[in-house]
Amino acid sequence: MHLKDLRPNVDAVGVVTTLIDAVERLRRRGADVVAEIRMHHVVRDPEARDTVRRLVGRSEAALLIEHERLDDLGLAIALSRLDVCLLPYRHGTHSGWLELCWDLGVSVAVPSGIGAYLEQHPDDTVSAYDLGDGASLERAVGELLEADGATRAGSAGRSATVAERRARRVVDDAVGAAAHAGLYRRVISEHAS
Secondary structure: OEOOOOOOOEOHHHHHHHHHHHHHHHHHOOOOOOEEEEEEOOOOOHHHHHHHHHHHHOOOOEEEEEEOOOOHHHHHHHHHOOOEEEOOEOOOOOOHHHHHHHHOOOEEEEEOOOOOHHHHOOOOOEEEEOOOOHHHHHHHHHHHHHOOOOOOOOOHHHHHHHHHHHHHHHHHHHHHHHHHHHHHHHHHHHHHO
């Protein structure tokens, strides 16, 4: 999970608490899993940052990585190392982060009842969890790891998924561009008469 600079739509404390609970549950069941929590050095909410540091410091199931804002390549590399990415939002509509994860073949756990995250890619690579409910996040992560479309970081399946999705994006982009061009031509033609 990446908390970035703790923007107002990120529920850092709530999501970190939920994630640590879920990962500790998974570990008790024998799963070899660690919660990787990333956060920028410079944040908008120092109090939340300090609470996140305390929560992670008390858990053997979590690792906090603080760093400067990543460039595009650094972000892609960091995300590609994950089996599942957790979105930490308390409100929003759609997520560019989710789109990037989809492009990279990384499954995503999203907060339920918020935005249209599940509709961005209505397949088995996105699952919902209830904020504050570690058991629901444990289930969501389990579903994502066991799904037919799931790929693991560094696997041949992940490479194949990324290549297939890149090819789909090229086609989808061309279809979208053609539809927009047709619409613009039609509007210009209608207004020219």
